[in-house]
């Protein structure tokens with residue numbers, strides 16, 4: 306029996322699953338594959354590189370006739386990149402990390418649904434005030450940038466706070482049990498990142514995807530190292546969760562020194578990223594790596610996670626029958 310929620314009804318989805326807008330990883334091919342499989346694909350517009358966004362949005366726009374979206378890191382967004390994205394007629398825009406207010410009028414006037422990804426109650430209140438159609442409550446378990454609260458208590462707290470605005474859970478969901486649990490916590494679906502990084506259609510070196518399949522949640526660390534050496538001005542309350550490796554071990558506690566060598570370190574990790582050298586690359590990934598043991602086609606993931614969640618909910622019903 307399919308799970309019907311405000312998310313599935315709004316976008317006519319088969320499963321209450323959203324592909325996280327992972328910068329540089331959720332490209333147009335992955336987003337289109339996820340949308341074609343009956344979930345909602347988002348392209349990860351990241352810091353808004355115009356050429357990258359244009360190329361990937363062309364791919365998703367030509368790759369599916371189903372609804373899809375695009376996500377941006379709010380504090381880095383510019384009118385130019387938003388205008389470019391809206392020309393491709395997405396159905397949804399997700400804004401994460403920063404004040405959505407300057408962008409909401411343009412996004413809503415285009416007919417897009419506005420998703421705001423938040424990390425705490427203050428962020429949730431700001432999202433509703435800004436007119437969010439969906440609030441994504443992101444726990445610290447998540448891969449990539451985020452905050453300090455955990456998914457399990459944050460999702461129901463935000464759901465209570467922002468009702469009747471529907472909430473989605475992000476952070477730690479990689480299988481049907483996690484999706485079913487998100488629904489039980491009051492969410493209308495889950496935003497899934499790390500699990501889809503380890504998918505055939507994700508952008509990124511094959512060896513980095515295999516590393517996600519090989520490592521576990523104990524092997525992650527929250528870090529600012531990569532932001533520091535890339536010169537990205539992230540607000541102080543956000544760091545990011547990545548796979549720990551020799552590069553992080555070497556520099557994590559020597560950040561003042563790292564700032565004096567940013568050019569070399571930038572070159573080093575970018576080379577590692579391109580060649581798939583897991584010891585030196587920046588591999589954003591979450592605690593749910595424990596549940597990921599292979600790199601799979603994204604459409605199979607959507608189907609398996611969706612069907613397993615339906616079964617988990619049926620099993621839960623049987624407990625009290």
Ligand SMILES: Cc1cc2nc3c(=O)[nH]c(=O)nc-3n(C[C@H](O)[C@H](O)[C@H](O)COP(=O)(O)O)c2cc1C
Pocket residue numbers: 325326327328329330349350351352376377378400401422443446447448449450475476477478496497498499500502588589590591592593
């Ligand atoms: C590789 C990677 C890159 C990410 N990049 C972004 C991003 O550019 N913008 C954003 O809003 N969230 C980004 N995220 C966070 C996701 O939106 C989402 O909150 C997270 O993946 C959910 O947790 P999970 O990884 O446990 O599924 C990223 C996550 C990962 C794993």
